[in-house]
Amino acid sequence: MRTSLLLLVKAKLGTGFHVDRTQAENIAFSVATKPQGKAKLNKASSHQPSLLARWWFVHPYMTATFNQFVTNDFGRPEGIAGFKPSVEHFDAMYAFGDRHMVDGRSSVLAVLQGPGDRVQVPPGWPHAVTNLELRLGIV
Numbered sequence: 001m002r003t004s005l006l007l008l009v010k011a012k013l014g015t016g017f018h019v020d021r022t023q024a025e026n027i028a029f030s031v032a033t034k035p036q037g038k039a040k041l042n043k044a045s046s047h048q049p050s051l052l053a054r055w056w057f058v059h060p061y062m063t064a065t066f067n068q069f070v071t072n073d074f075g076r077p078e079g080i081a082g083f084k085p086s087v088e089h090f091d092a093m094y095a096f097g098d099r100h101m102v103d104g105r106s107s108v109l110a111v112l113q114g115p116g117d118r119v120q121v122p123p124g125w126p127h128a129v130t131n132l133e134l135r136l137g138i139v
Contacts, residue, residue: 014053014130016082024121026113026129052135055111055119056085056093058126062100062107066126069096085128 058066058080067079073092076083085093090110097108113119121127 011131011133014084015128016084017056017058017080017126017128018082019124019126020121021123023123026119026121027116051112051114052117052131052133053113053119054130054132055113056128057109057111057121059102059107059109060124060126061102063126065100066096066107080126083128084130086130 063080070076070083071079074083074089093108094106094110097106100107111119
């Protein structure tokens with residue numbers, strides 16, 4: 001059975017880390033907004049966001065180790081459950097991924113999603129997403 005969702009998501013919101021048990025595909029679309037007040041759009045400042053969302057993935061082999069890292073380094077007794085990474089976590093998460101390689105690759109991956117980009121989420125991979133702009137998503 002295939003289920004689809006249509007989401008309108010505000011900037012700076014997203015999901016904490018969670019795991020989907022089936023493969024998921026996510027497509028993001030830009031939502032142009034009207035300027036507020038007396039602000040006017042001109043050609044130089046037209047609203048064309050290049051990045052809509054930041055996705056974080058942790059290799060499933062490293063889930064327990066990453067959970068312990070989040071508990072210890074970020075002071076979250078509940079570990080990664082619902083953990084929403086923010087800019088102050090990025091360097092430490094990249095460093096963790098580089099220290100804990102899987103098959104010669106970082107165990108923590110970051111994906112930047114632009115308008116029309118499709119992000120495929122493998123089943124069993126812990127992941128989180130932060131929306132950088134107002135966007136329409138099809139999941």
